[in-house]
């Protein structure tokens with residue numbers, strides 16, 4: 163069997179690492195039934211800090227093929243990926259194309275493979291925010307509509323697919339593959355030194371934080387938060403006036419956010435602010451370590467909501483909706499939806515700081531670190547009905 167796996171952007175790397183390791187394990191144990199695995203990177207993310215460093219950190223083999231599509235509008239990224247990917251499919255002729263998550267690569271490669279009559283498997287299928295202003299929601303819906311095999315991270319996602327008319331025999335509840343990566347890296351991350359992480363990636367200024375200090379951790383990159391100065395402006399005021407006055411704020415800044423902050427002239431204010439530490443994007447294990455020790459997380463990332471849930475880090479999710487309701491506090495998780503309304507963010511932030519301890523960690527069903535093996539078995543056992 164020949165499997166071609168697709169990655170394109172940062173959140174894909176954590177999902178494909180365990181899958182690639184599961185194939186290696188299968189090949190060691192089945193000398194006669196080896197799987198030929200091709201790893202393809204569309205090149206949507208290309209910086210060392212956004213891409214290459216993850217391959218090393220997560221022990222993923224170098225991609226066999228890199229389409230080098232780079233930055234651009236959504237149509238440019240999707241269109242350029244499809245044109246290049248079609249040629250790869252013609253020469254490689256895989257039995258399966260595996261796509262993960264919800265980025266532009268996921269959409270572009272599932273559509274192209276399906277038109278070439280190649281079976282598509284979507285890992286992390288069935289998540290729905292019901293918010294069509296998010297490009298990721300469109301990517302998820304189209305990919306799920308076309309996939310032959312839909313591997314879901316939780317039962318709710320399976321129900322979403324059934325409600326949309328997907329035949330039940332195409333859906334397999336496998337658990338959350340991100341947790342395989344979390345568990346595989348937890349011990350190593352635990353040994354990292356926080357001050358060394360900060361020193362290594364500090365973009366500007368001086369490090370005055372002490373090892374014993376509590377800190378707030380932040381990530382933000384969604385267009386809905388960073389593309390409008392009327393939305394990001396009050397958030398920056400809040401960070402400077404209400405967060406950094408209470409505890410240090412550590413913020414690895416996504417490149418698109420750096421661009422927007424500079425464009426709106428907020429960057430210099432942040433640089434000059436005391437107790438705010440702006441970092442270059444950091445690698446997975448470093449982020450995991452910071453998350454383990456953070457007093458509170460502020461984020462608009464989907465994956466980080468999930469990691470906070472399992473680590474028990476109180477998480478203010480800077481969104482109005484989530485495709486990952488299983489991570490919400492009312493469902494046992496650590497995340498509270500606060501959107502981008504600064505009053506609401508402040509209220510929940512104060513609530514968290516007034517509580518004595520962090521939330522309890524919560525592990526949804528099958529978020530057990532063994533999802534990749536279940537993904538591979540589902541593919542190997544797949545039968546057209």
Ligand code: UD1
Nearest residue numbers: 171172173206207208209212233264265266297298417418
């Ligand atoms: C993409 C994904 C999003 C995911 C995010 C994580 C889609 C639709 N979006 O959004 O789901 O949460 O990745 O990071 O696929 N840039 C660099 N260096 C890089 C990559 C990007 O400087 O290595 C810059 C680009 O010039 C661009 C901006 O960052 O202007 C945004 O990059 P893009 O890949 O378009 O989407 P993301 O916002 O990162």
